[in-house]
Amino acid sequence: MRVRKAVIPVAGLGTRFLPATKAIPKEMLTIVDRPTIQYIVEEAVASGIEQIILVTSQGKSAIENHFDYDFQLETFLKAKNKFDLCEEVSHISNLIDIVSVRQKKPLGLGHAIWTTRNVVGNEPFAVLLGDDLVQSHKPCCQQMIDLFDDVQESIVAIQRVSKEQTRNYGIVEGEPAERPRTFKVERMVEKPAPGTTNSDMAIIGRYILRPEIFDILDKTTPGHGGEIQLTDALLALSRQRSMFAYEFEGTRFDAGDKLGYLKAIVAFGLRHTVLGGDFRRHLKEVAANL
Numbered sequence: 001m002r003v004r005k006a007v008i009p010v011a012g013l014g015t016r017f018l019p020a021t022k023a024i025p026k027e028m029l030t031i032v033d034r035p036t037i038q039y040i041v042e043e044a045v046a047s048g049i050e051q052i053i054l055v056t057s058q059g060k061s062a063i064e065n066h067f068d069y070d071f072q073l074e075t076f077l078k079a080k081n082k083f084d085l086c087e088e089v090s091h092i093s094n095l096i097d098i099v100s101v102r103q104k105k106p107l108g109l110g111h112a113i114w115t116t117r118n119v120v121g122n123e124p125f126a127v128l129l130g131d132d133l134v135q136s137h138k139p140c141c142q143q144m145i146d147l148f149d150d151v152q153e154s155i156v157a158i159q160r161v162s163k164e165q166t167r168n169y170g171i172v173e174g175e176p177a178e179r180p181r182t183f184k185v186e187r188m189v190e191k192p193a194p195g196t197t198n199s200d201m202a203i204i205g206r207y208i209l210r211p212e213i214f215d216i217l218d219k220t221t222p223g224h225g226g227e228i229q230l231t232d233a234l235l236a237l238s239r240q241r242s243m244f245a246y247e248f249e250g251t252r253f254d255a256g257d258k259l260g261y262l263k264a265i266v267a268f269g270l271r272h273t274v275l276g277g278d279f280r281r282h283l284k285e286v287a288a289n290l
Contacts, residue, residue: 001152003145003208005119006049006126008040009112011057011103016256025060026256027130032269036255037063038092039268040128045096047142049126053119054100055112064100069093108227113209114217122211124148129205131257133264135271136250140206143248147182148208153242156185156234157206159252167191169202170231172245185243190223190231201245203231204252213237 014026021029027037044052054063070089077086101119103112113127126141134140144155158172170190174183189197207230216233223229237243253267254260269279 001124001210003048003124003126003148004050005053005123006044006051006128006141007053007055007113007116007120008037008044008128008130009055009103009109010037010060010063010130011055011106011112012130013106014256017258017261025062027060028062028066029255029261031133031255031261031264032272032275035063035066036133037066037130039133040130041067041095041098043134043139043141044126044128046139047126047145049096049141051097051099053116054098055103055115056100057103057106064098067092067095067098106227107222108225108229110217110220110228110230110233113230114214114228117214120211120214124154124208124210127205127207127209131255132205133253133255133268134206134248134250135253135267136248138249140248140250140252144206144208144246147179147244147246150179151242151244153244154210154213154234154237155208155244155246156203157248158183158201158245159204159247160200161202163194163200166197166200166202167194169204170229171197171199172201172203173197173199174201174245177244181247181249183245183247185234185238185245188231188235188238190229201247203245206248210237210241212240 010027014021017026028035031039041052074086074089099119101115103115128141140157144157147155161169170188171192172185173187174185177184213233216236220228220233223232253264255264270276
């Protein structure tokens with residue numbers, strides 16, 4: 001079984017970024033010179049994904065428009081001899097085949113993924129959350145697909161967090177597997193109370209899921225926060241067949257958090273091919289004057 005499709009849920013309200021997200025989808029907030037969602041889509045494309053399914057909601061049309069063909073804009077840019085910009089705009093619309101599915105009610109991440117069942121079909125698929133940016137030599141999604149090619153089982157991406165932070169994440173408990181940076185999942189818990197787990201392995205926004213997850217999500221009752229939690233469904237799936245947690249190589253930024261967003265801007269700005277050098281010098285000047 002090969003991973004060809006990726007689901008990107010973008011239906012959330014982005015309340016952590018209000019008032020900026022009152023009229024603008026949080027996924028359209030820019031990191032240097034492109035919206036956050038474009039980095040996520042580009043990661044999927046670089047990982048060999050052939051089709052992306054966006055899970056949208058009311059007010060998210062700007063995301064779909066960003067990846068659509070814009071005849072008027074391209075015609076204007078050509079008339080002004082701005083061919084480099086025109087090529088960049090055209091590149092965005094030709095990145096990959098993108099379809100949209102509407103999540104009609106805000107019932108959680110598990111429900112968002114469940115809404116894609118008829119588009120994904122009976123095959124494994126990737127899930128990339130629009131809040132999580134990963135800076136790495138090999139795309140995080142590609143690392144997980146490579147592992148799936150070997151194990152043919154569902155995989156969750158993890159990173160180590162402090163014990164104080166575990167209450168903010170879904171947490172995996174498990175034992176090391178044969179492959180490097182890989183763990184056999186034994187237990188999962190969503191946002192555990194302090195002292196209820198010894199694990200520091202936090203689930204972050206990358207998954208490779210087998211299609212059996214849809215039947216489980218269909219039967220999953222609302223959990224933490226009155227939402228259908230993906231973690232609950234994953235735990236049920238792990239009881240039916242093997243599941244792995246993968247400690248990816250790279251640095252993750254929570255772009256849905258204000259501080260994480262600022263950190264992402266700095267990290268990606270420093271690596272920008274045009275602006276990186278000048279930006280680095282500016283940061284040194286700012287630090288020297290503090």
